Amino acid sequence: MHIVLVEPEIPGNTGNIARLCAATGIDLHLVKPLGFSTDDKYLKRAGLDYWHLVNVHYHENFEEVAAMYHGHPFYFLSTKAPRAYTEVAYGRDALLVFGKETAGLPETLLAEHWERAVRIPMISEARSLNLSNSVAIVAYEALRQQGFAQLAEVGPGLHI
Numbered sequence: 117m118h119i120v121l122v123e124p125e126i127p128g129n130t131g132n133i134a135r136l137c138a139a140t141g142i143d144l145h146l147v148k149p150l151g152f153s154t155d156d157k158y159l160k161r162a163g164l165d166y167w168h169l170v171n172v173h174y175h176e177n178f179e180e181v182a183a184m185y186h187g188h189p190f191y192f193l194s195t196k197a198p199r200a201y202t203e204v205a206y207g208r209d210a211l212l213v214f215g216k217e218t219a220g221l222p223e224t225l226l227a228e229h230w231e232r233a234v235r236i237p238m239i240s241e242a243r244s245l246n247l248s249n250s251v252a253i254v255a256y257e258a259l260r261q262q263g264f265a266q267l268a269e270v271g272p273g274l275h276i
Contacts, residue, residue, distance in 0.1 A: 117258060118143045118185070118211040119251055122178055122225075125151030125217045132248035138166035141266050142255060145173045145181055151216070178213075178225060185211055193254060194226055195244050197233035204234055206258035208265075217247050 119142055124130045130146070137144040175181050182190070190211045191204060206212075215221035226233055236245060236253055245253075259267065 117141075117206070117208055117255070117262075118145055118188075119255060120145040120147065120178075120181055120190075120211050120213040121216075121247075121251075122147045122213060122221060123149055123151070123216040124247070126247070127152040129217060129246065129248040133251050134170045134172070135166050136248070136252055136255060137171075138169035140255065140259060143171045143173065145175060145211075147175045147178050147181060181211070190229060190232055191254075192221055192226060192229050192233045193235065193250060194220055194233050195235055195238075196220075196226065197235035198230075199234055200237050201234040201254045201257060206261050208262060210258060212251070212254055212258065214247060214251055220244070 117140075119133060119137060121130060121133065121144070124146065130150075130152070134144055136142070175184075188209045188211055189207060190213055191201075191206070192213045193201070194215070213221065234254075236250055238245065244250075
């Protein structure tokens with residue numbers, strides 16, 4: 117499975133998502149431009165010492181990702197999407213695509229892939245959820261649907 121972050125802006129969010137990817141074996145794709153340096157101390161701190169466990173791919177634009185994974189199912193997360201993320205059957209080769217923190221995914225990208233756009237339900241007064249929280253919610257639903265196949269049943273313990 118793959119997490120795709122299109123133009124992420126906040127290093128702490130990307131670091132948290134990298135840590136999630138490390139713990140779950142999900143590949144992480146970062147689409148430029150990034151709103152931070154990959155040497156950023158906040159990015160590294162949020163990812164802790166898990167960076168060696170993350171398979172990170174850097175892309176110049178989203179079209180590069182689309183061409184590289186042509187034929188794979190893509191799901192585009194947006195607060196504007198017509199259906200909930202739980203209404204989708206995710207496969208092991210799915211790409212979950214998330215936009216930048218301040219603006220989400222570009223409108224043109226959403227329009228091109230509207231039939232694959234999904235949202236996380238929330239009350240109408242809320243504008244959005246934190247990006248790293250959103251990624252975790254959807255990623256774990258996809259993993260749950262797959263029976264957590266590649267994950268250990270018993271972990272080393274809870275570390276907060």
